[in-house]
Amino acid sequence: DVKVTQSSRYLVKRTGEKVFLECVQDMDHENMFWYRQDPGLGLRLIYFSYDVKMKEKGDIPEGYSVSREKKERFSLILESASTNQTSMYLCASSSEGSGNTIYFGEGSWLTVV
Amino acid sequence: DQQVKQNSPSLSVQEGRISILNCDYTNSMFDYFLWYKKYPAEGPTFLISISSIKDKNEDGRFTVFLNKSAKHLSLHIVPSQPGDSAVYFCAARRNSYGGSQGNLIFGKGTKLSVKP
Numbered sequence: 344d345v346k347v348t349q350s351s352r353y354l355v356k357r358t359g360e361k362v363f364l365e366c367v368q369d370m371d372h373e374n375m376f377w378y379r380q381d382p383g384l385g386l387r388l389i390y391f392s393y394d395v396k397m398k399e400k401g402d403i404p405e406g407y408s409v410s411r412e413k414k415e416r417f418s419l420i421l422e423s424a425s426t427n428q429t430s431m432y433l434c435a436s437s438s439e440g441s442g443n444t445i446y447f448g449e450g451s452w453l454t455v456v
Numbered sequence: 457d458q459q460v461k462q463n464s465p466s467l468s469v470q471e472g473r474i475s476i477l478n479c480d481y482t483n484s485m486f487d488y489f490l491w492y493k494k495y496p497a498e499g500p501t502f503l504i505s506i507s508s509i510k511d512k513n514e515d516g517r518f519t520v521f522l523n524k525s526a527k528h529l530s531l532h533i534v535p536s537q538p539g540d541s542a543v544y545f546c547a548a549r550r551n552s553y554g555g556s557q558g559n560l561i562f563g564k565g566t567k568l569s570v571k572p
Contacts, residue, residue, distance in 0.1 A: 347499070376559070383465075385564035386500070386545060433499055444490065445560060447499035 347448035362421040366434030375417035376435040462563035475533040479546030488549035
């Protein structure tokens with residue numbers, strides 16, 4: 344089974360803090376993604392990466408950055424957290440051989456106060 | 457500009473009956489469609505998919521239908537069970553977005569409640 348692990352399930356941070364959300368996948372997938380889920384807005388793509396050290400902006404990259412130093416790890420960084428970044432963050436991965444399916448982690452609930 | 461639309465935010469169905477979840481899309485370049493199921497406080501899990509060259513795909517109680525001319529797909533669950541109660545997301549693949557396969561656009565989701 345594919346395993347996508349997000350390091351923190353629940354976080355509470357203060358406005359202006361730097362926040363790191365870590366994600367690790369164990370299936371040697373080339374592609375990794377960060378989405379956020381908000382009520383009434385569905386899942387929106389923040390950033391994705393299709394190779395080590397490669398990154399591409401998704402639909403809502405503003406206020407975020409990412410890092411992919413190793414194939415299995417994809418980090419989402421909030422340089423200066425704001426209250427409108429309170430959300431559920433979902434990491435996902437896929438491979439060219441996984442038949443278009445992407446696999447999600449359990450999600451990280453971030454509250455910015 | 458929503459490219460993948462799920463116009464019904466919620467649906468309630470009696471156990472044993474059919475659940476039909478609908479999804480419309482606007483981009484004719486989408487080449488693959490998927491349905492994901494999500495329970496509260498968990499990540500979405502893949503349910504079923506269909507290629508744009510097909511019009512039907514079936515997996516047990518789940519069937520997805522694709523009508524390309526109408527840019528419409530639907531997920532049928534029959535018979536519906538209480539354990540099917542979840543939020544269902546329709547997703548479409550952007551096959552030329554940044555050169556990466558598996559990059560999906562999601563609808564806003566439909567919350568299905570199956571009542572015993």
